Amino acid sequence: MDFALYFFHNYQSRADRGLGVYYYIPKLESMEEAKWWDDVFSFTENYFSVPTGTIRATVLIETLPAVFQMDEILYAMKDHIVAMNCGRWDYIFSYIKTLKNHKDRILPDRHGVGMDKAFLNAYSQLLVKTCHARGALAMGGMSAFIPAKDPQEMARVTAKVIEDKQRESQNGHDGTWVAHPALVDLAMSTFDKHLGGKTNQLDFVSPDTEITAETLLKPCDGTRDEAGVRKNIRIALYYIEAWIQGHGCVPIYGLMEDAATAEISRANIWQWIHHGVTLDDGQVFTAELFHTWLYEELSTIQQEVGDTRYFAGRFDETADLFYELSTSKQFASFLTLPSYPLL
Missing domain, CATH: 1.20.1220.12 (Malate synthase, domain III)
Incomplete structure (x- = not known):
């Protein structure tokens, strides 16, 4: 319903400005769901007699099952997909939900589960590797920090955001998210410094190390207090x-x-x-x-x-x-x- 209403009320005015109609698709767990969305997009373009590709989508890879089907999702949506995005907080939730009955897959306290952990860093690297192999953009995840009035706290927030965005840009991501508009310039400048004037790094080739299911599924250590x-x-x-x-x-x-x-x-x-x-x-x-x-x-x-x-x-x-x-x-x-x- 949301998709249809937005398209119906906006496609013509956007076409007049030389723009398509762009969406984020969240929560997918399989290529079959991706194919369903692609069918919806294709039907809509045919019904309104607009060119294939008028509708463009970025798919959030934020469930554990989806990370094992990224190639298939890209293929299923090849006429409409432009990027895949790390939805990291939902991904951690999906990891727990998917493996909840496995005693050997218990995560520590969530405050110690960051993107520096091996299973999450592997997820980020695999998304980049998969996207760039197919010519799609690889979006990083959202930094949830918000600005603070206290100068010392703001310095800590700034350092955390820079650390996060440096990791993503070095992993090969083409863009990223922040939770607050005041942090956009900080994230942009961190990426710009790494990209050196380029608008993306589609030419980035991930290190030739295999990212295995074992790494993606192995929980991390941390406090339980x-x-x-x-x-x-x-x-x-x-x-x-x-x-x-x-x-x-x-x-x-x-x-x-x-x-x-x-x-x-x-x-x-x-x-x-x-x-x-x-x-x-x-x-x-x-x-x-x-x-x-x-x-x-x-x-x-x-x-x-x-x-x-x-x-x-x-x-x-x-x-x-x-x-x-x-x-x-x-x-x-x-x-x-x-x-x-x-x-």
Whole structure:
């Protein structure tokens, strides 16, 4: 519906300016889904008698199954695709969701899972290698940092964004994302410095090292501690409470968070409870321990936002939903589905 309405109302005015109609396609898991979208695009172009390729798409590779079908997705959408993009936060969620029942595939606390980890760096490199072999652009992922008023904190944000964008440009990506307009120039200047005046690096050839399924599927090391769990709880509560009030993107603790953040947090917690993970201090992470920390963190949130905001919000029902999602026997595919009745 969104696709059709946007095309119908904009294709002519865009054609008058020499432009096509451009889309991002998220959440694909297979080449069959990509082929379905390509069929929709082709039908639309034929129906409105516009040239093939008027519709152009960038496909987000943000699910674990899709990373194993990137060649096939490119082929299925060859008449319309221009780029593939690393959707890294959703990818981490998809990794947990896909491998949730495998005790040997448990990730550590999400705050320690960055693009410098081997399985995520391999995902980035494989996307570049696949795209450039077929003449498609390879987009990097989003840096979730937002500007800070405190000079020291802003210096830390700047360093983190530069580090992230240097890694992506050196891996061969042609462009990237940031979460806040004020950081666009910083990301652009980092890429421009590496590209040396070029608009892309389609000629970049990845190092001749094979990226194996073993690397893509191997989890990373990291902390599993109480402080990390408690922070995950607070972030998920803040985000879900905002979502059920109609807000899709929310600044939380210096990062622009979206649904993927809450998804990673509750998937992380679900998997730890499901497999009885032992924390770094020796405690076994159980549903009972999670329940205690969850409702203690509600009090922390009340202190952070104040009584007026807390009682005007919907934090209590959010906590009940979060507990149910994180401890249910069956893993819910997306937290938004059981959240819709609360909207």
